[in-house]
Amino acid sequence: MALLSVLTPVLAVVLCLVIGFMLVRSRDAEATSTTSCGKTEGPPKADFRPWVDQELQDDTEDKGKEDEDADWVDNNEEEDLQHVPFSAPGYPEETMLKRSKDFYTLMNQRRTVRFISPDPVPREVINNVILTAGTAPSGAHTEPWTFVVVSEPETKHQIRQIVEEEEEVNYRQRMGDKWVTDLAKLRTNWIKEYLDVAPYLILVFKQIHGIRPDGKKITHYYNEISVSISCGLLLAALQNVGLVTVTSTPLNCGPKLRLLLKRPANEKLLMLLPVGYPAGNATVPDLKRKPLDDIMMHI
């Protein structure tokens, strides 16, 4: 009897420890983990982050579910893809120097401009700008981007309403005082008139995975980095023709905008770019860029 009265609490404690341990382990399994350089790995896991060249891997939102979902295939219809000679026009060194300097001068004039003219822009120019963005490199050549170009006024207005609604909540509630202060010098607020005024809104979606006609999913390695690189080319192409934009990332509004524009569930909004000529009275904050020695180290 004495033994029993001692054993009961001991058993109860042991039982609770076991339950608690199981709970903790199941929480840990949900967390993302990365491997550190040099550790020996067992069989491949869905949560590793290996090194690859060109073929980039990132924490896509559905990564944890990759191996659970039914059908994943390679983005590879021809394993014996032909390799062909590469050649490109080279330039003499003096020409390279001049070209590099001219291109830098052109790009250095690029600024984010919030005051956009309503004047129409030739459609074919926008097409070429999008095509240029599409020349970016991407993980395993998956080209995981969709550019939704909106010029229809009612749709632009609906986009503006969604964005301003979220932005007002941000400025009034969500953003820390520090962030609002950081933006103060840029004189931003939740009113986004350019969303109605600009002749084009380009909404850049990343495809977190591809879908084949038979429904099987295609892995899109490093889709966010790839689409961001593509946006860099897009900005260069806009600057090259004298158009301006605002590089904005309305992530909170992503789902609403995706539904408004009838994009599928594998696409997530990454950036929203209003595009047009600068307004006549456009102003920009008098910011300076860092000098070369601040951004480059040479070894």
Add this chain to the structure above:
Amino acid sequence: MALLSVLTPVLAVVLCLVIGFMLVRSRDAEATSTTSCGKTEGPPKADFRPWVDQELQDDTEDKGKEDEDADWVDNNEEEDLQHVPFSAPGYPEETMLKRSKDFYTLMNQRRTVRFISPDPVPREVINNVILTAGTAPSGAHTEPWTFVVVSEPETKHQIRQIVEEEEEVNYRQRMGDKWVTDLAKLRTNWIKEYLDVAPYLILVFKQIHGIRPDGKKITHYYNEISVSISCGLLLAALQNVGLVTVTSTPLNCGPKLRLLLKRPANEKLLMLLPVGYPAGNATVPDLKRKPLDDIMMHI
């Protein structure tokens, strides 16, 4: 006595439940969370993801610790930053059309090239290419990039050793069969000869936060997206002068490479770009890019 013998196990169970509950709560607090569009928010939290224009916010690696660390300040020394008129040379529509077409043609010739010539490249050209990358937009104008340019042969060789060591583990162990198959058509493996051969290696680091001279931390909103956009401009600048590269992301080797190059803890490796002229016998996989209708939707 009877009461005591009943109470003891009950107390033991209650105690264990409390301990288990506390363990579970402390694990949850470490996990990242995001808010969904439209929900009413209370006071600002470190884990929200609001909508901002230009001023991008991402899941920087130390985000969870942002509010715990001692001193965070605004990237804002002058709240009353002057705003100045913006003007840019405009082009007639025919010129815009030609410029957009020529730039697209130039960028469309860009390919990832793994066979790089050892021929030296003028240093000033590389400087202008880096300066061009530095003209990218960035969250709250934080310019969160560091470009480490390596031309010294011994350091390049050490970089190659680190990368190949990790890459061999990847190919042999970590990467799923699917990924290896996806890469098969690109004929990649863990041998990265170009890391020794290319005259320059450009290692692109993202600064996950800034540090003021007095040691206070500066928030770097959307640093990964900003630096990726910057890389897009860098690639355009390289293509513009006839240089080639491989867009690679050796994340597993990030810490080792950071230490080798003596970069501080707030910098994380994002990309490694070997740069040079294409080798005479360079080949590329015969890939095609998607047509405009596949990447653009017009509303």
